[in-house]
Amino acid sequence: MSTNINFNIVSTKGEKDWRPYLRRQEGKTIVADELANYPYNGIGKLFIHESKGRHQFGSAFKVAPNVLMTAAHCLANIVEERAYHFSDITYCPVFPHHNQAYTAVGIAVPDTYVAFKHTEHDYGFLIFDTELPGNILPIAPNPSTTGRCFSIGYPDSYQYFGDRMIQAYGNYDKPYLQKMLIMYGNDMRSGCSGGPIIDGTSGKVISLNSSNIDGENSQKMSGPFMRAEILTALEELIEALNLPLV
Numbered sequence: 145m146s147t148n149i150n151f152n153i154v155s156t157k158g159e160k161d162w163r164p165y166l167r168r169q170e171g172k173t174i175v176a177d178e179l180a181n182y183p184y185n186g187i188g189k190l191f192i193h194e195s196k197g198r199h200q201f202g203s204a205f206k207v208a209p210n211v212l213m214t215a216a217h218c219l220a221n222i223v224e225e226r227a228y229h230f231s232d233i234t235y236c237p238v239f240p241h242h243n244q245a246y247t248a249v250g251i252a253v254p255d256t257y258v259a260f261k262h263t264e265h266d267y268g269f270l271i272f273d274t275e276l277p278g279n280i281l282p283i284a285p286n287p288s289t290t291g292r293c294f295s296i297g298y299p300d301s302y303q304y305f306g307d308r309m310i311q312a313y314g315n316y317d318k319p320y321l322q323k324m325l326i327m328y329g330n331d332m333r334s335g336c337s338g339g340p341i342i343d344g345t346s347g348k349v350i351s352l353n354s355s356n357i358d359g360e361n362s363q364k365m366s367g368p369f370m371r372a373e374i375l376t377a378l379e380e381l382i383e384a385l386n387l388p389l390v
Contacts, residue, residue, distance in 0.1 A: 174296075174309040179238040183342060184309060185278035189239035189298045190218060190270075190338065193232040201306050203297035203339030203353065204235060207283065208382050209275040212248075214338030215354050215367075216257040216268040233270060237277050239298065240307050249273045252381055263366045264323040266354040267374060269381055281340055283370045283378070284348035290317045292344030293327055295365060297336025297353050306335040314363075316341070316350070323369055325351035330365035332356075341367055 174184050183205070190202035202218035212235060219233070233248045250271035257265035293316045300306035314329025327341055332353055341351040351367035358364060368374065 172310045172312055174311055176241055179241055179309065182279045183281050183296070183340065183347070185238060186281045187278070187296055187309065187339060188212075188235050188237040188242070189306065190214060191234045191236065191245075192218060193234070201298065201300050201335045202337050203335065204270060205281045205296075205338075205340045205349065205352075206276050206278050207269070207280060207349075207378060209280070210272040211378070211381065211385070212270040212272075212276070213340075213349075213352065213378075214268060214270060215352055216253045216266045217354070218338045219251045219268045219270070220253050220258065235270065235272070235276070238309065244277075246272050246274065246276060252377075254377065263354045264368050267352060267368050269378065271381075271385065281342075282348045283375060284343055284346050284350050285370055285372050285375050287318075287343050287346065287348075287350045290315065292316075293341055293350065294344060295327060295330045295332055295336070295339060295341045295353055297332055297339025299333040300335030310336070313344075318369055323371065325367050325369045326357065327351070327365045327367070329363055331363045332365060341365070 178184055186206040188204060190204050192200040192202060200218065202214055204212040204214035207213045235246045236242045248270040251268060253268040254265050294311055294313045296309060296311050298306040299310055312330050312332055314327045316325050316327045318325055325341065336353045339353045340349045341353065342348065343350045350370050353365055354367040356364065357366050
């Protein structure tokens with residue numbers, strides 16, 4: 145059910161000097177006038193509330209009228225090997241310029257992620273009982289081996305608080321038998337997980353933000369390559385929900 149909620153943004157991170165990181169983000173913030181346009185109007189921030197005051201943040205994007213795609217690790221706590229309570233996952237489109245917030249009624253995480261906990265399976269879906277605002281972001285199942293791309297999400301830090309949509313440009317290639325995509329030049333951090341990585345030529349989603357590689361100074365982000373089996377999983381979910389396939 146849709147809800148009108150005002151969120152107080154809090155950070156789970158300890159104090160440190162984030163000024164070098166913030167300087168790298170200058171010029172990458174999506175301004176309010178652009179948020180009404182594709183692809184930004186189909187992207188938003190996740191508030192993942194757990195019991196005992198615990199919470200997580202993430203990013204997500206619209207792939208069907210009432211379905212979002214995000215990283216599986218935003219939906220499943222693999223450390224404790226359990227799913228977050230999905231009724232506590234709330235989506236705010238183009239946060240903080242939203243008028244409504246939407247609470248999920250279901251989640252879908254691939255069994256392969258639960259079994260193997262590997263980046264190539266780090267994707268999942270959030271289901272809502274109403275159509276979400278914004279454009280659907282189409283998925284490209286077979287992009288070039290290498291190319292230009294850009295990543296979008298809500299990276300969180302002690303000073304930054306994940307309250308701005310950020311866009312980072314870079315290059316990608318497809319290692320590991322084309323099941324993972326590596327984006328170079330992406331200095332996103334925690335909170336951007338689940339946001340899309342978009343092909344610079346087609347404008348379609350080719351991966352999503354999953355995890356940094358080789359430490360926080362490497363500027364390399366890995367994500368699951370949007371291969372045919374992921375498209376099939378989305379189509380089966382839409383069919384099961386009796387939704388139109390766009």
